[in-house]
Amino acid sequence: MANENLEITAYVKTFCGWSEGLRAVFRKYDLDFTEKDIIKNPAFRWEMEQKSGQPLSPCVVVNGTMLADVSGEEVEKWLIESGLLEKSDAEADAPIDSACTDAQHAAMDAAARAGGNVRILD
Numbered sequence: 001m002a003n004e005n006l007e008i009t010a011y012v013k014t015f016c017g018w019s020e021g022l023r024a025v026f027r028k029y030d031l032d033f034t035e036k037d038i039i040k041n042p043a044f045r046w047e048m049e050q051k052s053g054q055p056l057s058p059c060v061v062v063n064g065t066m067l068a069d070v071s072g073e074e075v076e077k078w079l080i081e082s083g084l085l086e087k088s089d090a091e092a093d094a095p096i097d098s099a100c101t102d103a104q105h106a107a108m109d110a111a112a113r114a115g116g117n118v119r120i121l122d
Helices: 019-029 042-052 071-080 102-114
Strands: 008-012 034-037 061-063 064-065
Touching: 008 019, 008 042, 034 042, 042 061, 042 064, 061 071, 064 102
Parallel strands: 008 034
Antiparallel strands: 008 061, 061 064
16 A cells, blocks of 8 residues: 555644544554644644744644645645545544534633643633
């Protein structure tokens, strides 16, 4: 299969619909990738900005090609059009073309508030 020679690095946020869309595409095609969480490690954000020339995420580097500020849908399309993947009719296990819903944001806020040493200032 074409995906055996892919080297993928994803600059993502811990909780983000767009970032989860990328992960869903990688899971759908069983692609190995290096995840660099720009929230947990600010050095990864700096690295992403230097490589992409802009501050928006998620960004993905595939075999040295930077795809900046992309959705999972856009990455899947680019991989297929570039001949790096064969299209799969399988459904992704998460939306690949959307931000977090209000319900997801509320759940993340509730989890952060229950975390004990994390304070959310209103």
